[in-house]
Amino acid sequence: MGGLPKKAQQLEELRKGKKAVLALDSGALLFKEEKIPPDQQQQLTTTAQGIVSAYNRMSFAAVGVARQDLAAGLAFLLSLQQKSDFPWLSANLVSRSQAKPYFKPHLVLRKGGIRIGVIGLTGPGPDAILPQKDNAVILPWDDVLPKEIAVLKGQTDMLVLLSNLPAPINRKIAETHPEIQLIVQAGTGSGNLVPERVNNTLITQVEQQGKSIGILEVRWNRHSRKWEDPGAKNLLLDKKNELDRLGWQINRYRKHGDPKLAFKGQAEVLAAYEELLAQRERLDQELCRLTKEENSRNAQGAQFSSFSHHFEAMRKELPDNPAVRAIVNATTSxxxxxxxxxxxxxxxDSSGENQKGSSGNYAGSTACTGCHAPQFAKWRGTQHAMAYDTLEAKGQQFNVQCLPCHITGPAAQTGQEMLALAHDLRQVGCESCHGPARAHTLQPAVAKAGRPTMDTCLRCHSGEHDDRFVFAEALSRLRCGAD
Known part of the structure; x- marks a missing residue:
């Protein structure tokens, strides 16, 4: 929920500066996965209720029903629908016995003088998410969508699809149904997806769990209902954004002084820095070419509709919306x-096993001090050594959604085990980077400690937690000196 207060403030600022703002979400809003661990049910459903309260304050127009939103059961989502000030949309999640939708299949909105039809589709998958007692089934999209388009024909100037379907299916929809001008997909992949035009349909995606907000500015011609070819214009914007990202990464290296001196003897880090410089040079050349193309474009095509876009990451320096911050604080508390x-x-519980927390093959960081005292001392000065402390400071040390990235060995722990973890594993310790070390402490020469890879770091330093993580830079800064 951490990004919701900033997301709310961004929406509020947008509404101040724009005449017509339509806030839509394609779903996968409430839960990350399609199945909830039983011992995390209460915490995760409490969080879901807080998310709905926050979305109520943000005045969302509609949210699509994704399979992930059904992780706590259909009955739970139906109960949340009663508390939602916005409609949940799904045209193909229907009663098995009566074939009637459990949620609104579509709605028609008017923004800026344009009538906008919005349809929701829930993605297919194993039937386990909808047990027999739910009397529910997810119908194939091609049994439902043509009927919805026919119903909305003549009522709308633009059609939007909120889709939880796989990306290849969304492309097929765009190819076969040019009546749909925009597909916003969710829950089928990670990261932001720059709008791509397929036939007469834009397909886009914003990364999950409130980490970004996607802003699509549309200048719509309701008579032609056709997108212009963005050509060099949007490509130029993409390349400028890419150049900004490269500049930021290069400056991270230069914070230490001249990289050739600061990273002398670290061939891997220097090679990564040189590659960034080469990428920047290639981008500079391409930007010059695209700028010339943009300047020479013929100013025709006014009969077509156009758009521009950008993604706003919920960075720490952005202000919080006070009302939504209060909701988030109450929920996390x-x-x-x-x-x-x-x-x-x-x-x-005297009958429970391993009351001090299951540590499996993990020995704890203090077990490293006998042979690696200098490395242990360096680790003690890092933020990794204080990771659990930051949760305690925020009163979130019992939040199983946060714990995995603030303790050692989360992969082997259930929610209950994380809550009662041994004290020496309550931080991002040596074994978070080097792997379980109990065997290594018993036979150091036989059971060698592992080396951290980029994948090791990306388990926590992913886009949703750290959108500016640079592996080579972090490795050079945190390297403990171990062989």
Whole structure:
């Protein structure tokens, strides 16, 4: 929920500066996965309720029903629908016995003098997410979508599809149904997807869990209902954004002084820096070419519709919306309270196994001090060594959604085990980078410690948590000196 206060403030600022702002979400809003671990059910459903309260304050026009939103069960989502000030949309999630939709299949909105039809489609998958007792089924999209388009014909100037379908299916829809001018997909991949035109349909995606907001500015001609070819214009914007990102990464290296001196003897880091410089040079040349093309473009095509776009990451320096911040604080406080009670119950349960927390093959960082005292001392000065402390400072040390990136060995832990973890594993310790080390402490020459890879770091330093992570720079800064 961390990005919601900033997302809310961004929307508020947009509405101040624009005459018509339509806030839509394609779903995968409430949960990351399609299945919830039983011991995390209460915390995750509490978080979902807080998300809906925040979206109510943000005045969203509609949210699509994705399979991930059904992770706590259809009954739970139907109960949340009663608390939602916005409609949940799904044309193909229907009653098995009566074939009637459980949610609104579509709605028609008017913004800026344009009538906009919005349809929702839920993605297919294993039936386990909808047990027999739910009396529900997800119908094939091609059984439902043509009927929805026919119903909306003549009622709208523009059609938008909120889709939880796989990306190849969305492309097929764009190829066969030019009546749909925009597909916003969700829950089928990670990251932001720059709008791509397929036939007469734009397909785009914003990364999940409120980490970014996608802004699509549309200048729509309701008579032609056709997009102009963006040509060099949008490509030029993409390349400028890419150049900005490269500049930021290059400056990260230069913070240490001349990289050739600062990273002398670190061939891997210097090679990564030189590659960034080469990429920037190639981009500079391409930008010159694209700028010439843009300047020479013929100013025709006014009969067509056009768009521009950008993605706003919810960076820490952005201001928070006070009302949504209050909702997030109250929700996370309740989530932490639930976790604290669960931890107390586990420790107090005399029949439970491994009351101090399951450590599996993990030895704990203090076990490293005998042979690696200098490396241990360096680690103690890093933010990794204080990762659990930051949760305690925020009163979130019992939040199982946050814990995996603030402790050692999360892959082997269930939610309950994380809550009662041994004290020496309550931080991002040596074994977070080098792997479980109990065997290494017993036979150092036989069981060698592993080396961190980029994948090791990206388990937590991913786009949703750290959108400016540079592996080579981080490795050079945190390198403990171990062989």
């Amino acid at each position: 309740e989530v932490n309270r639930i976790g604290k009670n669960a931890a107390k119950a586990r420790i107090a």
